[in-house]
Amino acid sequence: MQSKSSYSAGADTATASSSPLFRVSRGRPRAAAAGRNFRSATYAWLVALVGVGLVILFLFEGPLATVMKRTGLTPRPESFTTMYFPDPASLPSTSRAGAPLVFSFALRSYSNRPVEEAWEVSVNGPGLQAVVAAATTTVQPGMTATVAVRTKMPALTTPAVVRVTVRGTDQFLQFFVGPRPGTR
Amino acid sequence: MSRYNAGTLLQAPEPPVLAAATETELTRASPENHGDTPASAQNPARRHGGSVPWRVAANIAPATVSVMLFDLSVAGHQFLAARAFAVVFLLTIPGAVALAAAGIRFRSPIVRLGLVVSTSTLILMLLGWLMSQVLPLLGIGMPLARWPMTVAVNLLVGGCAAAVARRSDPLLGMLGSPPISWLGPLFVLGLALLPLASAAGAEELNNGHGGSLAAAAMLCVALVTCGLFAFSERVPAWMLSVALFCVALALLFSYSLRSNHLFGFDIQQEYQSFLATMRAGRWTPPADGNPYRAMLSITALPTVLARVTGTSGVYLFKVVYPALFAFFPALVFEASLRWLPRRSALVGAAYLIVLPQFAEQFPALARQEVGLLFFAVLLVLILDRSLSPGRRQAATIAALAGLVVSHYSTSYVTIAILVVTYLIYAAIRWPGWRSSSSVKPPIVTAMTVVTAVGLVVVWDVGLTHSTRNVTQFVASVREQGPDFLPNARGGSILTNWIKGNVGHAISPAAYYAEAHQAAQRDEPWLNTYPAAIWQAYPAQPPPPTPVAKYPRIVDLASKVETVCGELFLLGVGLGTMALLWRRFHGPPALPVEIAIFAFAFLVFVGFMRVSGVAAGAYNQERAQIHAGAVLCLGLGTSSAWFLRRWRTGTTVLLGAGLVIILISTSGLLSFLLGGSPPASLANRGQAYDQFFISDQEVAAAQWLGQHAGDLPVYTDQYGTLRLWDATGLATVPHLDLTPGTIPQGAWVYATAANIAGGRAYGNIDGNQAIYAFPVSFLDAEATLLYSSPAARIYR
Numbered sequence: 019m020q021s022k023s024s025y026s027a028g029a030d031t032a033t034a035s036s037s038p039l040f041r042v043s044r045g046r047p048r049a050a051a052a053g054r055n056f057r058s059a060t061y062a063w064l065v066a067l068v069g070v071g072l073v074i075l076f077l078f079e080g081p082l083a084t085v086m087k088r089t090g091l092t093p094r095p096e097s098f099t100t101m102y103f104p105d106p107a108s109l110p111s112t113s114r115a116g117a118p119l120v121f122s123f124a125l126r127s128y129s130n131r132p133v134e135e136a137w138e139v140s141v142n143g144p145g146l147q148a149v150v151a152a153a154t155t156t157v158q159p160g161m162t163a164t165v166a167v168r169t170k171m172p173a174l175t176t177p178a179v180v181r182v183t184v185r186g187t188d189q190f191l192q193f194f195v196g197p198r199p200g201t202r
Numbered sequence: 203m204s205r206y207n208a209g210t211l212l213q214a215p216e217p218p219v220l221a222a223a224t225e226t227e228l229t230r231a232s233p234e235n236h237g238d239t240p241a242s243a244q245n246p247a248r249r250h251g252g253s254v255p256w257r258v259a260a261n262i263a264p265a266t267v268s269v270m271l272f273d274l275s276v277a278g279h280q281f282l283a284a285r286a287f288a289v290v291f292l293l294t295i296p297g298a299v300a301l302a303a304a305g306i307r308f309r310s311p312i313v314r315l316g317l318v319v320s321t322s323t324l325i326l327m328l329l330g331w332l333m334s335q336v337l338p339l340l341g342i343g344m345p346l347a348r349w350p351m352t353v354a355v356n357l358l359v360g361g362c363a364a365a366v367a368r369r370s371d372p373l374l375g376m377l378g379s380p381p382i383s384w385l386g387p388l389f390v391l392g393l394a395l396l397p398l399a400s401a402a403g404a405e406e407l408n409n410g411h412g413g414s415l416a417a418a419a420m421l422c423v424a425l426v427t428c429g430l431f432a433f434s435e436r437v438p439a440w441m442l443s444v445a446l447f448c449v450a451l452a453l454l455f456s457y458s459l460r461s462n463h464l465f466g467f468d469i470q471q472e473y474q475s476f477l478a479t480m481r482a483g484r485w486t487p488p489a490d491g492n493p494y495r496a497m498l499s500i501t502a503l504p505t506v507l508a509r510v511t512g513t514s515g516v517y518l519f520k521v522v523y524p525a526l527f528a529f530f531p532a533l534v535f536e537a538s539l540r541w542l543p544r545r546s547a548l549v550g551a552a553y554l555i556v557l558p559q560f561a562e563q564f565p566a567l568a569r570q571e572v573g574l575l576f577f578a579v580l581l582v583l584i585l586d587r588s589l590s591p592g593r594r595q596a597a598t599i600a601a602l603a604g605l606v607v608s609h610y611s612t613s614y615v616t617i618a619i620l621v622v623t624y625l626i627y628a629a630i631r632w633p634g635w636r637s638s639s640s641v642k643p644p645i646v647t648a649m650t651v652v653t654a655v656g657l658v659v660v661w662d663v664g665l666t667h668s669t670r671n672v673t674q675f676v677a678s679v680r681e682q683g684p685d686f687l688p689n690a691r692g693g694s695i696l697t698n699w700i701k702g703n704v705g706h707a708i709s710p711a712a713y714y715a716e717a718h719q720a721a722q723r724d725e726p727w728l729n730t731y732p733a734a735i736w737q738a739y740p741a742q743p744p745p746p747t748p749v750a751k752y753p754r755i756v757d758l759a760s761k762v763e764t765v766c767g768e769l770f771l772l773g774v775g776l777g778t779m780a781l782l783w784r785r786f787h788g789p790p791a792l793p794v795e796i797a798i799f800a801f802a803f804l805v806f807v808g809f810m811r812v813s814g815v816a817a818g819a820y821n822q823e824r825a826q827i828h829a830g831a832v833l834c835l836g837l838g839t840s841s842a843w844f845l846r847r848w849r850t851g852t853t854v855l856l857g858a859g860l861v862i863i864l865i866s867t868s869g870l871l872s873f874l875l876g877g878s879p880p881a882s883l884a885n886r887g888q889a890y891d892q893f894f895i896s897d898q899e900v901a902a903a904q905w906l907g908q909h910a911g912d913l914p915v916y917t918d919q920y921g922t923l924r925l926w927d928a929t930g931l932a933t934v935p936h937l938d939l940t941p942g943t944i945p946q947g948a949w950v951y952a953t954a955a956n957i958a959g960g961r962a963y964g965n966i967d968g969n970q971a972i973y974a975f976p977v978s979f980l981d982a983e984a985t986l987l988y989s990s991p992a993a994r995i996y997r
Contacts, residue, residue, distance in 0.1 A: 060377050061264060063387075068287070075283035090409035091402045093462055096897035100990040102905060106997070109985070128901065188957075192986045 115173035127157040143178030265363035279512030288511035297321030298376035299362035312443035330502030334484040344483025393448040400452035404459035454524035456882035458565035466566020470926035496666035499572035499608035527571035533578035546842035550834025558867035559823035573609025688814035710741035710973030717938035736941035742974035744961035750877035763866040778836030891955035902993035903928035954992035
């Protein structure tokens with residue numbers, strides 16, 4: 019056990035190791051490290067370290083980028099499609115039977131390849147469930163496709179929900195439409 | 203036992219004989235020469251009898267080459283390697299030449315590097331500030347743009363290098379000596395694989411794969427910690443420091459690199475402060491006294507780094523700041539090593555790392571990461587005896603300046619405790635001050651204390667007017683008093699002690715009722731849905747979380763971890779008191795001021811532990827890490843006492859205790875035995891729900907930012923992080939996502955946890971609630987305007 023004073027001299031004082039891994043000579047310093055080539059040896063190490071680091075980074079960004087991406091070891095953006103009403107204020111709030119139901123919605127792709135989205139518009143209310151429009155829209159990578167919907171409204175007695183659903187997913191948009199006062 | 207230079211594998215064992223002794227101006231014991239770098243190496247021309255111009259040219263050549271490479275990398279910033287080189291240059295070379303000019307150098311490689319990095323950080327912050335003040339007067343509207351800053355860095359580094367070059371090579375002081383064996387560098391490279399593996403594991407999880415690589419990295423971290431502790435007396439001290447750095451960085455990366463966006467709480471607001479400065483191209487004191495925008499660590503510093511190097515701000519916050527903070531435990535270890543045996547010093551520093559908040563919370567606190575780096579440097583300087591008093595005082599004041607402009611809470615607490623330490627020590631030494639020559643001059647001098655207080659007053663009061671935290675704290679104390687153990691509700695003393703100052707969980711029904719009452723009381727004008735409607739959707743419990751495969755083992759491990767944690771805390775407390783006791787009643791060990799300093803921090807942590815007002819002003823867990831840097835001296839003292847008596851048994855118990863806490867806090871246990879793992883190891887669990895921000899959520903938040911207008915926005919407690927991250931929303935959205943509180947026509951932002959997980963998080967008066975997201979209410983009553991698989995926006 020070392021005395022306290024032996025620790026107070028500085029953080030880098032330490033006991034000698036009996037491990038062969040860390041054993042060092044206690045004699046005259048090796049000339050290559052501590053003699054006249056001291057400075058050049060230091061910079062040689064630094065240049066080697068920086069050089070290796072830069073080469074690894076070049077490889078990482080260049081030839082190895084695909085491999086890294088494929089193995090999931092580099093950041094990769096999510097691939098998905100969003101849907102929204104581009105102009106919420108213009109959504110119809112009332113309608114009457116047989117009148118045109120006009121609105122638009124948008125599909126935006128966050129994917130790196132074209133995606134086909136099959137969608138349908140349904141009207142749901144008490145005792146009412148009708149698909150009033152359906153189609154498939156292709157969205158190019160990173161692009162937005164705005165879909166204008168024009169269809170006929172079924173007869174409503176109470177407020178109903180107009181729902182735009184992407185088939186095969188839980189994704190949907192919805193708004194409420196009530197019967198126009200004084201009409202059936 | 204014989205001793206040798208601990209830096210042997212990276213440095214020459216001892217300086218070679220100085221040459222050319224007749225050249226007195228070069229061989230005198232200059233500050234540049236007290237390190238391990240031989241004077242002949244620093245002045246190569248001297249060996250050859252070169253002339254002064256040749257010598258200056260030879261000395262300045264490396265710095266010049268590095269500056270040229272830096273300029274090239276700034277020009278070629280489209281390459282990752284160029285950006286990385288430029289960041290490393292900015293965080294090392296300015297500090298290296300400044301320290302060489304000031305004649306400050308330490309022998310320990312990690313202290314040297316930590317000092318260089320912190321000095322560079324301070325220089326960049328102050329340079330950004332100065333440029334922001336001066337260049338607009340010269341007609342340059344964006345002084346923090348790429349080329350003005352690059353020119354400024356060139357001039358600064360060139361000027362300092364030229365000033366030093368007559369005496370020595372300005373970069374050699376940072377580099378030390380070359381290794382004489384491949385074993386040392388190989389060991390370092392092996393350790394460097396830890397953070398790399400942790401980063402790779404995080405990215406693998408981000409891309410939707412399993413957590414095997416992340417778990418393997420954590421297992422390696424645990425094994426390395428255990429191995430270093432077991433062989434701490436057999437490996438050089440610098441290796442232990444490097445290992446602490448790498449282990450800390452691996453733990454920090456395991457959280458900071460989760461998600462393609464920022465991860466955690468607070469960091470989104472820090473990022474928005476950075477973006478505001480970045481867009482303005484200059485830093486100006488905030489007109490509204492906003493404390494975030496008053497801190498150069500998250501405004502000017504990242505702006506300079508991002509603008510000059512072309513690095514993404516997100517990755518500066520996710521990679522560079524944790525790397526700065528990883529110096530903290532290593533520097534704490536080096537500081538305590540000056541007074542403690544190596545294994546005891548290692549216990550203290552390792553205990554800081556294994557605390558859960560170290561990896562979980564700090565990657566999201568960029569400002570405090572920088573602040574604590576300066577605090578660790580301050581400790582190294584205070585505990586160091588190798589510098590001359592003048593140099594130490596100047597360096598201490600510089601570290602305090604870095605602390606003040608980096609993080610307000612850390613600087614307030616540190617400076618308050620320095621003042622208390624100074625006053626107590628002054629009172630103790632007063633009777634014998636003039637008569638006794640044995641009384642040592644203070645380490646914390648009046649000049650240091652006065653300057654520190656002056657810095658806070660000038661920066662926080664005079665310049666940035668960002669004292670809101672202090673005024674709020676004072677107002678709370680006036681109103682409520684210290685508010686001891688506010689959540690103690692009967693029960694035993696032990697229960698009250700453990701749970702008395704932390705929020706508790708409340709049921710969904712209680713949360714709905716309290717949220718409704720609060721909304722009625724605070725915002726009665728809101729047009730909520732009629733009671734007949736919202737009462738049809740009562741609170742529901744959240745979907746069940748996965749249960750552990752072996753609940754008994756998990757329960758037992760949790761108890762063992764709690765016991766270990768409490769025993770370590772006991773060791774901290776007893777050791778710190780023993781420091782003070784021994785200082786007066788035993789053989790002198792630590793300077794009395796340091797014992798007082800540590801004891802003051804113990805009192806501070808104790809006060810934080812029991813006072814509701816203090817805990818509200820400065821998060822308890824963060825205060826523990828801050829104080830832990832000093833209190834590890836106490837833990838080291840108590841462990842040294844046991845190690846002296848029961849060496850093997852204590853070593854095994856301490857090592858096992860640290861590894862048990864690490865395995866538990868890193869989530870390895872829940873990863874292996876089931877249950878709810880941390881976000882660092884799996885794409886599920888509570889922390890994942892709360893802090894993992896997906897691209898889909900960001901896209902939804904950006905859409906909302908474009909359409910929301912002045913209408914109120916409702917989201918759950920953690921949905922707000924997405925809004926801050928993506929939109930720079932200045933205000934806090936409404937966080938009570940219940941049918942009884944959402945007004946008609948308000949926006950509702952639903953996160954992945956809400957949609958896919960079906961759960962929402964709420965908080966009333968510090969009490970946490972987890973409840974089922976009211977999706978049936980919203981689907982029945984609100985228009986769904988935006989939808990993606992993991993985010994929705996209703997109105």
